[in-house]
Amino acid sequence: xxxxxxxxxxxxxxxxxxxxxxxxxxxxxxxxxxxxxxxxxxxxxxxxxxxxxxxxxxxxxxxxxxxxxxxxxxxxxxxxxxxxxxxxxxxxxxxxxxxxxxxxxxxxxxxxxxxx
Amino acid sequence: xxxxxxxxxxxxxxxxxxxxxxxxxxxxxxxxxxxxxxxxxxxxxxxxxxxxxxxxxxxxxxxxxxxxxxxxxxxxxxxxxxxxxxxxxxxxxxxxxxxxxxxxxxxxxxxxx
Numbered sequence: 001x002x003x004x005x006x007x008x009x010x011x012x013x014x015x016x017x018x019x020x021x022x023x024x025x026x027x028x029x030x031x032x033x034x035x036x037x038x039x040x041x042x043x044x045x046x047x048x049x050x051x052x053x054x055x056x057x058x059x060x061x062x063x064x065x066x067x068x069x070x071x072x073x074x075x076x077x078x079x080x081x082x083x084x085x086x087x088x089x090x091x092x093x094x095x096x097x098x099x100x101x102x103x104x105x106x107x108x109x110x111x112x113x114x115x116x
Numbered sequence: 117x118x119x120x121x122x123x124x125x126x127x128x129x130x131x132x133x134x135x136x137x138x139x140x141x142x143x144x145x146x147x148x149x150x151x152x153x154x155x156x157x158x159x160x161x162x163x164x165x166x167x168x169x170x171x172x173x174x175x176x177x178x179x180x181x182x183x184x185x186x187x188x189x190x191x192x193x194x195x196x197x198x199x200x201x202x203x204x205x206x207x208x209x210x211x212x213x214x215x216x217x218x219x220x221x222x223x224x225x226x227x228x229x
Binding site for chain 2: 035040048091103105110
């Protein structure tokens with residue numbers, strides 16, 4: 001399977017704990033995106049990378065959230081001191097920026113986080 | 117700022133009948149429009165996109181969408197619905213040089229046998 005993969009698929013944690021999610025994009029894709037989806041809503045943009053550079057962050061991305069893409073391949077999203085409001089599906093997407101206006105984002109299966 | 121509205125939370129249609137899932141958008145520049153489908157506990161699967169050119173866009177699984185600039189709409193259509201089309205459908209827009217997608221709240225499509 002050459003699609004976007006995410007690990008873990010499910011995570012249950014207690015409030016105050018730190019969690020880290022991983023995303024592996026489609027191999028030739030140089031852009032990587034993180035979105036958050038809460039129940040009954042569409043995904044909301046969090047941040048994106050072009051290669052290893054984090055180029056944009058949403059105001060939704062509080063100081064407790066940090067994302068990295070150290071070698072321009074896989075990415076990690078860490079949430080520190082989790083709160084119950086962080087419970088959501090975290091989606092990763094990747095794309096190829098070869099022709100910007102033609103760009104299509106392809107999504108992974110998501111990581112569902114439940115904070116107790 | 118870019119925004120998307122999906123006015124119907126739920127659409128029910130009988131198998132074999134045509135289906136339409138509505139989407140309207142708001143952008144200040146040129147819109148790039150997308151439809152994605154989401155099955156339970158899964159990520160989003162790309163269906164089709166409008167970038168430029170022909171207003172009728174054909175995508176995966178027999179779906180198509182019509183871009184209407186004057187009505188700022190991008191409705192998803194299929195001539196003959198299947199039970200397996202039952203899922204959550206999201207419309208999304210990207211404006212000009214923006215990178216992120218802005219999604220609507222989704223429409224749950226149920227195709228009844």
